[in-house]
Amino acid sequence: MRFSPELLISVQSISEFDALVTTTAESVSPLADIIDLKDPRRGPLAPASSVLWDHAAKVASNRPELRISAALGEYDEARAVAATLPARFDYAKMGPSGLRSVSDLCNAWQSVRRSLPEGVELVGVAYADHTNACTLPADEIFTAAQGEGLRRVLVDTFVKDGISTLEHLGIAGSRNLIASAKRQGLWCAIAGSLAKKDFAAIMPLEPAHCVGVRGSVCEETRTSDLCIQRCQQWRSLVDDWKVEGLAI
Numbered sequence: 001m002r003f004s005p006e007l008l009i010s011v012q013s014i015s016e017f018d019a020l021v022t023t024t025a026e027s028v029s030p031l032a033d034i035i036d037l038k039d040p041r042r043g044p045l046a047p048a049s050s051v052l053w054d055h056a057a058k059v060a061s062n063r064p065e066l067r068i069s070a071a072l073g074e075y076d077e078a079r080a081v082a083a084t085l086p087a088r089f090d091y092a093k094m095g096p097s098g099l100r101s102v103s104d105l106c107n108a109w110q111s112v113r114r115s116l117p118e119g120v121e122l123v124g125v126a127y128a129d130h131t132n133a134c135t136l137p138a139d140e141i142f143t144a145a146q147g148e149g150l151r152r153v154l155v156d157t158f159v160k161d162g163i164s165t166l167e168h169l170g171i172a173g174s175r176n177l178i179a180s181a182k183r184q185g186l187w188c189a190i191a192g193s194l195a196k197k198d199f200a201a202i203m204p205l206e207p208a209h210c211v212g213v214r215g216s217v218c219e220e221t222r223t224s225d226l227c228i229q230r231c232q233q234w235r236s237l238v239d240d241w242k243v244e245g246l247a248i
Ligand SMILES: O=C[C@H](O)COP(=O)(O)O
Pocket: 008, 010, 036, 156, 157, 160, 191, 192, 193, 194, 212, 213, 214, 215, 216, 222
């Protein structure tokens, strides 16, 4: 069986979204399997403006192949904005910072899921630097997600200081986390200041279903403009990574 992981790219503006969508239309293979909307200037998972949400939903309403995802922010912000997310979105992500117990986390997920439009799937996010975010370790969040009936999880970093998820968790820790998610039947995405070398390091050991990037596809830092050439390089990297006979 041929397996290629999916690529998630985060965008912060209408021009970046349009650039990815336009390139997607012209490419044999889509530049991003999932286009993720966020405001990287305001935190790891800060929501983009409602103007950008509405624009993306409108474009995607005529493009059924596009998969779009929205960062909702941490819990207080997420519960305030979840109900305003357009129903065309495929996924929504809420940061777990400040949620220190499984019950607090599950209550927060339940509250946000009740507010989301029907059909928008909540993704369970864990932070590799969980102590920075005053929340539970990633493996506990993934297990809680499974128990709560979430089907998808993503590990990211809370503090965007360039220290990657792989550096926080270590190679063995990252591998174990992905393996544990997969054992629990969860679709697992890995993100968090990832560089191309991080992808090359982790995938042969334990391939994630998806890799998410922002800083690595920008002109300079993650708040600067998206660089389409870097997006194309990531697309090639992901597409070239193929494993025969590997089921995930
Ligand atoms: O969801 C993925 C994030 O946008 C990753 O951002 P980053 O690569 O800058 O840490």
